[in-house]
Amino acid sequence: MKTRKARRTVVTGIGVVAPNGTNTEAFWKRTHEGISVLDRVTREGCEQLPLRVAGEVRGFEAAELIEERFIVQTDRFTHFAMAAADIALDDARLGRADYEDSPFDIGVVTAAGSGGGEFGQRELQRLWGQGSTYVGPYQSIAWFYAASTGQISIRGGFKGPCAVVASDEAGGLDALAHAARSIRRGTEAVVVGAAEAPLAPYSVVCQLGYEDLSTRDDPARAYRPFTSDACGFVPAEGGAMLVVEEEQSARRRGARIRAEVAGHAATFTGAARWEESREGLAQAIIGALREADCAPDEIDVVFADALGVPAADSAEALAIADALGAHGRQVPVTAPKSGIGRAYCGAPVLDVAAAVLSMENALIPPTPNVFDVCHDLDVVTGQARPAELRTALVLSRGLMGSNAAMVLRRPTDIQV
Amino acid sequence: MTRRVGVTGVGVVAPGGIGAPAFWDLLANGRTATRGITLFDPAGFRSRIAAECDFDPAAHGLDADQVAKSDRYVQFAMVAAREALGDAGLDPEKVDPWRMGVSLGTAVGGTTRLEHDYVAVSGSGARWDVDHRPAGPHLERAFSPSSLASAVAEQVGAHGPVQTVSTGCTSGLDAIGYAFHSIEEGRVDVCIAGASDSPITPITVACFDAIKATSANNDDPEHASRPFDSRRDGFVMGEGGAVLVLEELEHARARGATVYCEIAGYATFGNAYHMTGLTPEGLEMAEAINRALDHARMDGSQIDYVNAHGSGTKQNDRHETAAVKRALGAHAYDVSMSSIKSMVGHSLGAIGAIEIAACVLALVHQTVPPTANYESPDPECDLDYVPRTARPLKLRSVLSVGSGFGGFQSAVALTRTGGRTP
Numbered sequence: 001m002k003t004r005k006a007r008r009t010v011v012t013g014i015g016v017v018a019p020n021g022t023n024t025e026a027f028w029k030r031t032h033e034g035i036s037v038l039d040r041v042t043r044e045g046c047e048q049l050p051l052r053v054a055g056e057v058r059g060f061e062a063a064e065l066i067e068e069r070f071i072v073q074t075d076r077f078t079h080f081a082m083a084a085a086d087i088a089l090d091d092a093r094l095g096r097a098d099y100e101d102s103p104f105d106i107g108v109v110t111a112a113g114s115g116g117g118e119f120g121q122r123e124l125q126r127l128w129g130q131g132s133t134y135v136g137p138y139q140s141i142a143w144f145y146a147a148s149t150g151q152i153s154i155r156g157g158f159k160g161p162c163a164v165v166a167s168d169e170a171g172g173l174d175a176l177a178h179a180a181r182s183i184r185r186g187t188e189a190v191v192v193g194a195a196e197a198p199l200a201p202y203s204v205v206c207q208l209g210y211e212d213l214s215t216r217d218d219p220a221r222a223y224r225p226f227t228s229d230a231c232g233f234v235p236a237e238g239g240a241m242l243v244v245e246e247e248q249s250a251r252r253r254g255a256r257i258r259a260e261v262a263g264h265a266a267t268f269t270g271a272a273r274w275e276e277s278r279e280g281l282a283q284a285i286i287g288a289l290r291e292a293d294c295a296p297d298e299i300d301v302v303f304a305d306a307l308g309v310p311a312a313d314s315a316e317a318l319a320i321a322d323a324l325g326a327h328g329r330q331v332p333v334t335a336p337k338s339g340i341g342r343a344y345c346g347a348p349v350l351d352v353a354a355a356v357l358s359m360e361n362a363l364i365p366p367t368p369n370v371f372d373v374c375h376d377l378d379v380v381t382g383q384a385r386p387a388e389l390r391t392a393l394v395l396s397r398g399l400m401g402s403n404a405a406m407v408l409r410r411p412t413d414i415q416v
Numbered sequence: 417m418t419r420r421v422g423v424t425g426v427g428v429v430a431p432g433g434i435g436a437p438a439f440w441d442l443l444a445n446g447r448t449a450t451r452g453i454t455l456f457d458p459a460g461f462r463s464r465i466a467a468e469c470d471f472d473p474a475a476h477g478l479d480a481d482q483v484a485k486s487d488r489y490v491q492f493a494m495v496a497a498r499e500a501l502g503d504a505g506l507d508p509e510k511v512d513p514w515r516m517g518v519s520l521g522t523a524v525g526g527t528t529r530l531e532h533d534y535v536a537v538s539g540s541g542a543r544w545d546v547d548h549r550p551a552g553p554h555l556e557r558a559f560s561p562s563s564l565a566s567a568v569a570e571q572v573g574a575h576g577p578v579q580t581v582s583t584g585c586t587s588g589l590d591a592i593g594y595a596f597h598s599i600e601e602g603r604v605d606v607c608i609a610g611a612s613d614s615p616i617t618p619i620t621v622a623c624f625d626a627i628k629a630t631s632a633n634n635d636d637p638e639h640a641s642r643p644f645d646s647r648r649d650g651f652v653m654g655e656g657g658a659v660l661v662l663e664e665l666e667h668a669r670a671r672g673a674t675v676y677c678e679i680a681g682y683a684t685f686g687n688a689y690h691m692t693g694l695t696p697e698g699l700e701m702a703e704a705i706n707r708a709l710d711h712a713r714m715d716g717s718q719i720d721y722v723n724a725h726g727s728g729t730k731q732n733d734r735h736e737t738a739a740v741k742r743a744l745g746a747h748a749y750d751v752s753m754s755s756i757k758s759m760v761g762h763s764l765g766a767i768g769a770i771e772i773a774a775c776v777l778a779l780v781h782q783t784v785p786p787t788a789n790y791e792s793p794d795p796e797c798d799l800d801y802v803p804r805t806a807r808p809l810k811l812r813s814v815l816s817v818g819s820g821f822g823g824f825q826s827a828v829a830l831t832r833t834g835g836r837t838p
Contacts, residue, residue, distance in 0.1 A: 045545035073691070104685060104703060112582065114559055115525075121544070124534050124619055128541025132461050132622040139623035141691040141821055144524060145561060145582035150822025153686040159700055162686040162824050163590065166525065166561035166582035174579055181597065205537055205548040206530070209556030265603075267514065268569045268578035280575065283514060399556075400566035402578060 009180035009261040010411065012250050013092025013243030014353050015084040017195060019055035019236050019340040023087055027350075028357045032384045036339035036368035038219040038234055045201035050208060052217035054199055055236030055341025067155075073138040074151055075116025076237075080195035080346075081148035082155060084241035088191065089156070092243035092255060096157060099189070107160030107187050108153045109179045110241075111171035111194040112145040113344035117203035119143055124202075152191055152241075160187050165345075168398020169305075170266060172239070172348035173406045177264035179244050188249045194345035195239030207235060210399055211272065212309045220369055223338050225306035226313050228374045233308045236337075239346020240353045259356045262391075263292025263407040271401040274307075278315035278322065280403040281305070281395060285323035288393070292407035296324040299331055299407075300389040301364050303351040304379075305397045306335030307342075316395065317375035332364050332387065334380040339368030348396035352408065355392040359410040362388055421599045422668045422675035422833070425504025425661030427496035427610075428773050431467035431654055431760050434476060435499060439760075439770075440777045443785035444806045448759045450652045451637045455616045463630035465637040466616045467654035467761030471495075482567075485554050487526040488614035490567045492657035492766070497568045497608055504661035505673060506606070508572045517576035517604040518569040519595035520659070521587030521611030523765030523820075524620055525580075526558030531617050533558070568608060568659070576604045585725075585820030586684065587611050588658070588768025589828050593682035595662050596828075605667045611769035612657030620764075621653060627692060629729060639789045641762075643726035643755035644733050644801045646794040651727040654761025658773040665833075677779045680813070681712030681829035692821055694731050698739025701817060701825040705743035708827040714813060716744040719751055719829075721784050721809070723771050723816040724801075726755020727762050732819060737797045739817070739825075752809060754802040758788035768818045768826070775814045775830050784809050 014024050020037045021027035030037065041047075041054045062071050062079040070082060089095070099106050120143035126134040141147060145166040153162050161182050165171040172194045179190035198207065207213055214232035216222040223234040250257055265287025269280030289296060305316055321328040336354050337347055358364055364385045373379045394406045428435060432442040432449030442449060450467045458464035469492070473483045476495040483491065501508065508516065529552075535541070536550040557563040562580045569578040577598060581591040588611030595609030615621075624630040631650040633640035641652040668675050685707075687700040709716055722744075725736055741748040756774050763770060774785055783806050790803040813831040820826075 048545060049548055103688060108686065113562070115561075120530075120619075121534070121546075123623070124531065125538065125541045125544065127619055127622050128535055128538065130541070132618065132625060135619070135622040135626050137626045139619070140627060140629070143623075144584060144821070146523075146584045146820075146822045146824070147691075149583070150686070150691050150824070153688050154690065154823060157688045159686050159688045159703075161684050162583065162822065163594075163684070164582045166522070166580045168560060168562040168566075171562065171579070174577070178594075181601065185597075201544060201546045202534055202537065203559065205533075205546055205551050206555050206559035208548055208551070209554065209559075266577040266579075267575055268518070268566070269575060270570055271563075271566050283575075398562060400560055400562040401569065402562065402566075 007184045008247040009183045009244050010247045010250055011242050011258040011356055012245050012255040013088035015087030016240045016353050017057060017080045017084045018238040018350055019057050022060045031336045031354055032363055032365040034366040034368050038222060038341055043199040046204055049204050050215050051204050052215060053219045053222040053234050057237045070151060070155060073142060074147060075119035075142045076197035077116055077195055078148045078151055080238055081110060081241060082151060084195055085152045085191050088241045088243045094243055098253060103157055103159040105160055105188040106158040107162055107182055107190045108149045108158050109163040109175045109190055109192040110149045111165040111167050111175035111345035113196055114198050114203060115145045116143040116147055117198060118200035121200045121202045167345060168400040168402050169344055169347050170396040170398040170402035170404035172345040173396050173404040174266055176261060180261045183246045189245040191241060192244055193239060193241035193349045196344045196346045197237050198235055199237055223308050224369050225308040225335055225338055226373045226375050226379050227370055230308045230310050230313055234341040236341025236343040238343050240349040257411045260409040260411060262409045263288040266404040268401050274312035274315050277397055277403055278319045281316060281319035282322040284403045284405040288405040288407045294407050297327040298391050299393045301392050302331055302333045303355050303394040304333050304335045305395045313375060317377050329376055332380050333377045334364055335367045336365045338370055348394055351394045355394055355408050359389040359392060362386055419600050419602060420665040421596050421679045422663050422665045423660050423677050423776050424663045424668050424673045424675055425500035426773050426776050427499030427659045429469055429492040429496050430656040430770055431469050442759060443756055443774060444783060446786045446788050446804050446806060448638050448788050450641050450761055456618055461621055462625040462632050464634045465640050465652055467652060468616060469656050485557060486567055487529045487558050489522060489612045490564050493520055493564060493568050493612035493659060494571055496657045496659035497571060500659045500661045506661055511606050513573050513575040515576055515605045516574040517598055517607040518565045518574050518578040519581060519591045519607055519609045520565045520568060521581040521591030521765045522561055522564050522613050523584050523587050524613055524615045525561035527620055528614050528617050529558035531619050572608055583820060583824045584822045585764055586768055586818040586824045586826040587765030589818045589826040590684055592769060592772055593828060596679045596682050599662055599664050605664045607662045608659060609662050610659035611766045613764045613766040614655045615764050616653055616655050641728050641758045642789045643728040643758050643787055644797045645790050646792045648728045650729050651762040654763035656763045656770055657766050658769040675833055676776050677830050677832050680831045681708040683707035684824060684826040687823035687825060689823055694735040696738060698735045698742055701739035701819060702742035704825045704827040708829045712829040714829060717747045718813045719815050720811045721814040722751055722753040723775050724753050724755045725817055725819045726757055734796045737799055748799055752784045752802050752807060753799050754785055754787040756785050771816050772828060775816050779811050779832055782811055
């Protein structure tokens, strides 16, 4: 028997800025309604590029949410992250008064898959189009991968352990696990997550190198994981930030405990080697279950990676079966990201947010644009499915070869 | 039962020489590798000097496919990883691949190729709506910083946790810190850890020009990096990479490996103050030092050498001097402290790993590398900076500290095996 970890990590705040909603309520509403917001790419300068469909965050006005001095020195990806962090902190009712005397107890962890691409492209254009003296003073702090962690730390006054996982998609889960380990070692709370803004024109050019990028132009057919029509993935903007806290610490201040981050494991099986990701993902699931002290049949819902590439979808279906046994064919599997696209490191954090909201609402959101599943999985399609959910499994794989799994639990005695 | 973490292999790609022996030779002799920029034409830039690597990937064993796929900074890491594995005498095929991880840092990732191809697709900055057709192959790898850890993981056959860490200029310390945690906490037995950066490109040089963080001492590049000296005028950009083989101590002993030293403690904090500015008090860096020492179950008085961040900017060197005094108290005046950035420049995310490699070699050689170019004292920097000449010294425990954009402050404690309080 494995003894329980002394210091447990719980989610107390959720902040979402996603293509289907620029706050957590809007995100959950469209997610459980199964509405797809995938649409033609409209970001300026992308019109002539072969990427046709993406999940864009629309109706997001940074100036209404963030102070001007922070806006001018940051890229869109950091605008999303700062806004999502604000929502999460509000949701957790965690304010300066709670940590003014102990700033080293609250850390910030983000994952970043590409950094400040739009800001960077603008400065590259100044440099090469006009000359080196036209490059602005904020390029050095806006483009790099650590921008969001640094700005959230400064804006909130969080001096605790700060970290940045510059990773492929699975990094979103790795960042959460990093935060949980930081809490196990003594940090009281961490603002953690990921938000991305990969739709600047040059960023899109870079992504065209991904063989698995879908370039179809029909939004309803561009990203259809687990179907025989699967043709790759659609990229997206946005993401989510969470507040996670040490359980006792959260209870002491009367915070609403939303879920426990119970287990995680990460493996690596090589870039775009999807068949090998079967074993990698299965090992990650087994590791996460072990850390959570959770039996396979306790998993009530799986939020799948759902890359939308036949070999990858097949490997994922087999990995779920390998790791969960017979239960793998019965457990409901969903992939709400088929309605919003894959926001790289932000994608699995959005799945974690959706998983927590699913457990709270006893409702499994469906997989938009997917009706004709061709794998031996119970994929939730069409409408949301009511179900009593105590434990959720979130899966993620990255284009550079990472696999990760995370087990989330509903708290047994929610204190409101 | 605490799991302890040994360093069993070191690989370095640094300005002035490729490989750990050449690197140590440079440091031990106090030579500087800073010079006028040759990687591009720096005419018109404010700072036109850097510490560059004379690097030929093919000569160091990378095949054509590896070279084509990898940006320069990834190539540095692969060459350093190869050296580190050889040095450790570790055959990756004899390690359980699911118990082997990779943790590598970088601050600016694939900017070399990103900028190169940007020029092609934009008509040299003529248009926002870039044309994808002139883009070269493998550009997605330059775009995705996880390609760094991914490339090295494929090279060594690791199947455990593989991550790229990017906390600006503390990336190297943090990547090694995360690796240390991953072994100590039992997730892996072996971790290939380090950092790499190749930032000597027009965009990165220009962005530091814009905030006057780099030295403009273009007429005397060999003496331009002057940490702690009163005439310092900014850092000199560098490039390179360093990779360590970290191994759970019993795992290393069971295979009869030489353990150079242990990673004994690590901590990082944010200053929550400014993305590029530092407070004069150094409170957060002192906190990082104290927590790293606590983690190592060591007292500040046991530290024999502080490998400084010592970037050579006015504010950094003052901040750091204050932080070391705050953390080590009166012992700060006795401890030897130096900045190798005086010799190999500041390679952003890579330098933390290069500095930890220097600490490992300092412990092995029982010698403190000097601060080159240190001539005229600054009244606000009044510690023993080991001027110009390496110092033979009995070293048991050393500290490496770093400070980076974003406000991050990190510290790593290393000790010869047996150097900790029982």
